[in-house]
Amino acid sequence: MMKDTIKLTALSLAVFSRFSFSSPLEFAGGADMSKLVEAEHILPNLNDYTTNLVTVKGVVTHVCRKLGCWMTLRVANGLDVNIEVEQGDMVFPLAAIGREAHVTGRFEALNQRALACVSKADDETALMRLGFNPTAVTISHLVQ
Numbered sequence: 001m002m003k004d005t006i007k008l009t010a011l012s013l014a015v016f017s018r019f020s021f022s023s024p025l026e027f028a029g030g031a032d033m034s035k036l037v038e039a040e041h042i043l044p045n046l047n048d049y050t051t052n053l054v055t056v057k058g059v060v061t062h063v064c065r066k067l068g069c070w071m072t073l074r075v076a077n078g079l080d081v082n083i084e085v086e087q088g089d090m091v092f093p094l095a096a097i098g099r100e101a102h103v104t105g106r107f108e109a110l111n112q113r114a115l116a117c118v119s120k121a122d123d124e125t126a127l128m129r130l131g132f133n134p135t136a137v138t139i140s141h142l143v144q
Contacts, residue, residue: 024138024139024140025093025096025138025139025140026136026137026138026139027090027136027137027138028090028135028136028137030137030138031055031101031102031103031136031137031138032053032055032104032136033102034055035053035054035055035104036055036056036057036102037049037054037055037056039056039058039075039079042054042056042107046107049106050106050107050108052106053104053105053106053135054104054105054106054107055102055103055104056073056075056102056103056132057075057100057101058074058075058081058100058101058103059073059074059098059099059100060072060073060074060092060097060099060100061073061074061080061097062097063093063094063096063097064092065094067087067088067091068091068093068094069084069085069086069087069088069089069090069091069092070082070083070084070092071092071101073101073103081103082131082132083103083105083132083137084131084134085134090134090137092137092139096139098142098143099139099140099141099142099143100139100140100141100142100143101137101138101139101140102137102138102140103134103136103137104134104135104137105133105135105136106132106135107131107132108131108132
């Protein structure tokens with residue numbers, strides 16, 4: 001019984017230290033910083049970012065409380081991008097809220113008609129109407 005308690009305590013400490021972010025938390029090898037694009041450059045080049053990989057930077061504002069399968073990233077200019085993965089592919093911890101994150105992936109239009117409307121609109125909130133298919137994520141320090 002005592003050995004089980006010690007094992008459980010050690011496992012809890014390992015899990016807690018994993019999510020305490022003393023070092024960046026990386027999924028799928030971490031975000032590709034060579035593909036970093038500022039948010040204000042996304043809409044004018046939206047077609048490029050639906051076919052090519054892009055890395056966006058922001059602050060995590062929400063995380064799925066049940067399975068950790070999605071998070072919302074507030075990017076520059078107050079834009080929110082929803083980052084959603086298949087259940088179990090990446091598990092975003094609640095401790096990510098308030099931390100800076102870099103996410104590499106592709107924007108996905110909901111359909112071609114939506115893409116045409118968004119690419120013609122001079123509306124930065126249009127990013128909310130697009131999905132983002134992440135391939136890699138790095139979550140780092142708390143943002144003050």
